[in-house]
Amino acid sequence: xxxxxxxxxxxxxxxxxxxxxxxxxxxxxxxNTCFLKAGTLEQMPQTFRNYFMQIDNNELNxxxxxxxxxxxxxxxxxxxxxxxxxxxxxxxxxxxxxxEGEMNxxxxxxxxxxxxKQHEIIKxxxxxxxxxxxxxxxxxxxxxxxxxxxxxxxxxxLYELNHNYRILGxxxxxxxxxxxxxxxxxxxxxxxxxxxxxxIQHYITEESSAFIENAIMENFKYNYATAEKxxxxxxxAIIGLHAxxxxxxxxxxxxFKMPQVDHLIIxxxxxxxxxxxxxxxxxxxxxxxxxxxxxxxxxQSHTVDNNYVRYLNRPFLRxxxxxxxxxxxxxxxEYHRLHGIExxxxxxxEAIIDESETIHKFKSRKPLDLSLLxxxxxxxxxxxxxxxxxxxTLRWRVEHEKRYxxxxxxxxxxxxxxxxxxxxxxxxxxxxxxxxxxxxxxxxYMQELGQNLQMRIQVHYExxxxxxxxxxxxxxxxxxxx
Ligand SMILES: C[S@@+](CC[C@H](N)C(=O)[O-])C[C@H]1O[C@@H](n2cnc3c(N)ncnc32)[C@H](O)[C@@H]1O
Numbered sequence: 001x002x003x004x005x006x007x008x009x010x011x012x013x014x015x016x017x018x019x020x021x022x023x024x025x026x027x028x029x030x031x032n033t034c035f036l037k038a039g040t041l042e043q044m045p046q047t048f049r050n051y052f053m054q055i056d057n058n059e060l061n062x063x064x065x066x067x068x069x070x071x072x073x074x075x076x077x078x079x080x081x082x083x084x085x086x087x088x089x090x091x092x093x094x095x096x097x098x099x100e101g102e103m104n105x106x107x108x109x110x111x112x113x114x115x116x117k118q119h120e121i122i123k124x125x126x127x128x129x130x131x132x133x134x135x136x137x138x139x140x141x142x143x144x145x146x147x148x149x150x151x152x153x154x155x156x157x158l159y160e161l162n163h164n165y166r167i168l169g170x171x172x173x174x175x176x177x178x179x180x181x182x183x184x185x186x187x188x189x190x191x192x193x194x195x196x197x198x199x200i201q202h203y204i205t206e207e208s209s210a211f212i213e214n215a216i217m218e219n220f221k222y223n224y225a226t227a228e229k230x231x232x233x234x235x236x237a238i239i240g241l242h243a244x245x246x247x248x249x250x251x252x253x254x255x256f257k258m259p260q261v262d263h264l265i266i267x268x269x270x271x272x273x274x275x276x277x278x279x280x281x282x283x284x285x286x287x288x289x290x291x292x293x294x295x296x297x298x299x300q301s302h303t304v305d306n307n308y309v310r311y312l313n314r315p316f317l318r319x320x321x322x323x324x325x326x327x328x329x330x331x332x333x334e335y336h337r338l339h340g341i342e343x344x345x346x347x348x349x350e351a352i353i354d355e356s357e358t359i360h361k362f363k364s365r366k367p368l369d370l371s372l373l374x375x376x377x378x379x380x381x382x383x384x385x386x387x388x389x390x391x392x393t394l395r396w397r398v399e400h401e402k403r404y405x406x407x408x409x410x411x412x413x414x415x416x417x418x419x420x421x422x423x424x425x426x427x428x429x430x431x432x433x434x435x436x437x438x439x440x441x442x443x444x445y446m447q448e449l450g451q452n453l454q455m456r457i458q459v460h461y462e463x464x465x466x467x468x469x470x471x472x473x474x475x476x477x478x479x480x481x482x
Pocket of ligand 1: 147148149150151152153154170171172173176202203204205240241242243244247269
């Protein structure tokens, strides 16, 4: 979300991060269900394996807290790994955010919102309101275009806070639009609000500016085409809560494209769903900044295309939006023990089946002890075998049992479930570093674009939410300067 403290030039940061990812790509480059099939444990250095075989629960929980001192760790390879991650992760990414009590609002009272959603809406509503009213210039009206409005909670809460807001909620999902409109009309007492919040079904693209202008004109009777840019008494901002995948980037591009938009306040999520080209394996919107692209071209050992496949891939983006270290740091030893066993067995099942087969876990059957599972009959109680094409149940066969036993023999001198949990611990340690690369690249892209277009802007991220409650917790705040 920012340039880490150890760097002064974005290019140097990107270059060092890329060389780190190249070295440690084995930690994330395969889906966790496939880590045995892909031989990930064979790539784990022996020093790492030994460490995770004997680690106690306190150490396991503390290892990913990279900006906290960790005197228990003395093994050079692991110290180097942890220190490098810390160097590549800004301090601000690890700061604590206060969880507030319920805001006294009819919205949170009436909807019985879950604590996660309540926390998100309250915090973002306040942040938007604070930013839009910072300069003390009271806009006669402020039109807020909510990108990916979902069920419309954010817009409603904003209107409740400030009746000068007009909200245009754009959402591609027709069910959500229907629900948002219906619920809003049923519950609103203030008749004025009927014409103040409008939801429209629309799939937002980089070409959506004309659609947005027309929708504003039709619904709020305001013609932006004739308004004097940024000076109009009716102003315009793009907002969004968890605008997933490419939608946040679309909002950044429209912020530059639409002269009337003076603020962009948006929280991103679902990086792993970014659009990717199936032949080049490059993402349409990652990396975005020239500095990152230059660093990628400079990565020496392989061609740029190879780098996308090897370490700047979908598993990397999935790691960037995995659970964060805060929740991990509170897990009990029993949780880690069971989680490790589940993960090892799931990967084992994946490793012994044919390409045409798939497995399905029987609900409610929990593996409690790995030693019991030496018997293939016990393992069969946990997973059902199915044909991938038809989903028809199949019988486990002798070949499966042979492969199963071969895998268990391979790991008989170590506890595969502890190594599985060790692998997740390493991923959790890297998660914030990966997320920072994705998010800082976007921020720097906006700064580059602002310079190229000779447009003065201010842009930064703030950690807004409690990461344990809501792991995608950073808000991008951009504004055009007069
Ligand atoms: C993670 S949900 C968040 C919903 C809502 N903002 C909230 O926080 O409750 C993301 C929403 O964005 C919508 N969406 C994604 N891409 C979109 C696009 N290009 N145009 C319009 N809506 C989009 C999805 O349908 C989904 O409802």
